[in-house]
Amino acid sequence: MTTETIPPYPPIEPSHFDLIVIGTGLPSSIISAAASTAAKSVLHLDSNSFYGSHFSSLPLHDVTSFLTTSSSDHDDVTDDVIFRQIYSDVEIKCYDESVNECSRKFSLDVSGPRVLFCADECVNLLLRSGGNQYVEFKNIDASFVAGESGELVSVPDSKSAVFKDRTLKFSEKNQLNSFFKMVQGHLSGEMRIEDEDLESSFVTFLDKMKLPPKIKSIILYAIAMVDYDQDAGDSCKNILKTKDGIDRLALYHSSVGRFPTALGALLYPLYGQGELPQAFCRRAAVKGCLYVLRMPVISVLLNEDGGTYKGVKLVSGQEITSDKLVMDPSITITSSPVNPPSEDVSKVFKVGGVSGKVARGICITKSSLKPNISSCLVIYPPRSLYPDQATSVRVLQLGSNIAVCPSGMFVVYFSALCDDALEGKKSLHAAIDSLFSVHTLDTADSSSTDLADSAEAKDRAEVKPTLLWSALYIQDLIEGSMGPVVTTPTPDGNFNYNDLIGSTSKLFQKLYPDDEFFPETINTDPSDKLDDDSDLLES
Structure with missing residues (x-):
């Protein structure tokens, strides 16, 4: 009641x-x-x-x-x-008043970006408690990680995805598949990673496996979802151990294919x-x-x-x-x-x-970050945006098919752990500048010569989605x-x-x-669980 x-x-x-x-x-x-x-x-x-x-x-x-x-x-x-x-340094800007005219058609998360892995504890708890009866999910279409030159590289989440990926060299595909096979063998008991390696840092273990920087970045920041720069040595605030990294990879890969109608690992309500x-x-x-x-x-x-x-x-x-x-x-x-x-x-x-801070951002755009993709995750690893970037910046784009915004618009969430507002805002602004252009009327009064000179720059700017509205803020972690x-x-x-x-x-x-x-009184028969799991997703 x-x-x-x-x-x-x-x-x-x-x-x-x-x-x-x-x-x-x-x-x-x-x-x-x-x-x-x-x-x-x-x-x-x-x-x-x-x-x-x-x-x-x-x-x-x-x-x-x-x-x-x-x-x-x-x-x-x-x-x-x-x-x-619990919020501070709130910075809200509106670049196009049309967004205010359809305010009620937005459903904006104040704690974003956030997703569920198909096999994570929140999904299991929804099933065990019966809460899955009151919420439906959509699959996140794709994941990308920023490369050394700023390009967005697709994150392959399965063996078939690795071979279909056009951004990886043949040698890189073999290395990535060999690594995934080794991890799966360890998890299944067919082989065992040495205890010494399990207690070492995950980045040291990846170096020991002779994985190139691109593959390391995908594994660490886009699959294991590490926040801090693992190559920073003793100055890194949170070094991920190999055993914990293996667990994160296991969660990711067990999430791929759990639901018959879900293509990837990630869900959004x-x-x-x-x-x-x-x-x-x-x-x-x-x-x-x-x-x-x-x-x-x-x-x-x-x-x-x-x-x-x-x-x-x-x-x-x-x-x-x-x-x-x-x-x-x-x-x-x-x-x-x-x-x-x-x-x-x-x-x-x-x-x-207050144990720490996180910088969060909400942006509204007129077009997708990637053509023909409605929802996607983008990861900017440490130092990918600027040399002293200390933590990963996570970006989640959602479209109208998830009922969070009007048709023809997209909501994009940002987050980055930070020590203070200055550091956090710097990370978010760098990611926003990398992804979006801001529409202005400055060229309306320019001479024809100025317009001709700026034509090429304008064409380049139009490739990026146009920013309509943004909110950046710092949240205390308690x-x-x-x-x-x-x-x-x-x-x-x-x-x-x-x-x-x-x-x-x-x-x-x-x-x-x-x-x-929440005692195990729901979905106790393993033969029924797949049918119950599939009810989480909207067809």
Whole structure:
């Protein structure tokens, strides 16, 4: 059941629950669904009028206000529940007003770019929980990685794709296939990579296999999805070990061909990533969870002992108690005006600190990055855009066939891990400049001579898609925390949800150590699983 409240606020019944969850982000929604599946009574609240929080998909005109204002529409000086802004350095530009005329036809992810691998933990969780009944997917058509001279090289994801690839030399195709065969042999047990190699850095192992730079780049940054420059030695912030690299290759290759109607390894949900938290919310509602939108929590309540959580006070004035509480990562708690001064709320509410930053970008264009390709992934490895580029830049283009934009337009997402806004924005701007041209009217008043001189440059510029609108911003990375009250994590800097699903599972197990995280009661017959899996994809 879901209630969208409009003041005056109706009372919520009952007045006590096993669990209260504030915010409908993906981790919070998964926890709600898991707790409801475990027969817990759950009240799920959100001050917004939409589901998803920092994992939502929004119309164009809503993106600006979401990134630049607090997550809560309610502002009261008596509140002890404060919403901190996790976005900064927001830079929004409109180059063509026509995009604003069809704002409602856009469904833009605030946590993009992000995909699902066909065989990853998020897909498995959707199947196990039954959430797959509420979301459909489309396959990503192609993947590319930027070469040494800036050209986009196709990423071959199977043996047949390797042989069909026209950008690889015959010797490179043999080397890549031999490497894939060795990895598959290790995974199947037919052969074994030495333990010493498994514990070494993956880039060292690739060098040992005498793989050329182009092949190394494809494996490291476009298949294993590594962020930091692996050739930087000790200065690299996160060196990938061979055993972890092998696992990432295994995920990629097990994803290729898992679904009969999917050509590649990557999936994207119809209507945007915001469909994922909604799918888990719907599953939770089926299991009895009560949802109330537009309902801010203004205070938290402690027991008389002053050291344990009791409940929450809503903007309506009603007090609701619960045994446990889960909060959105953008929520912070100050000293409570409804609790005695002796009560130290900091002992109860442990707020996660900022562990890093990720630069994100959303662009709208008039044409595809590649002719006849609607959706595609582009990877710019470290140092491919400029010499001191420290991390990979990931680019994901989506078209109207995925129902995220009007026909004839494309949405392109960017992301790059960074230490600060200056570094992050530099990476995104370099990628945007490499891919797009910006339409201006400067030549309208030029002389015929100027136009003739610029004709060749104009022709070159028109090869690139024209940029219509862009939003660049920096997002804080906040990890989940487990005190007497649970705080869920923000969207991370990864390309898929595997780490996020893992951390959410751990938070649930700490909340309910005696309950299983979505017991295996669905799709237990292996002979039925392929049919159930295929239902994830829109034909």
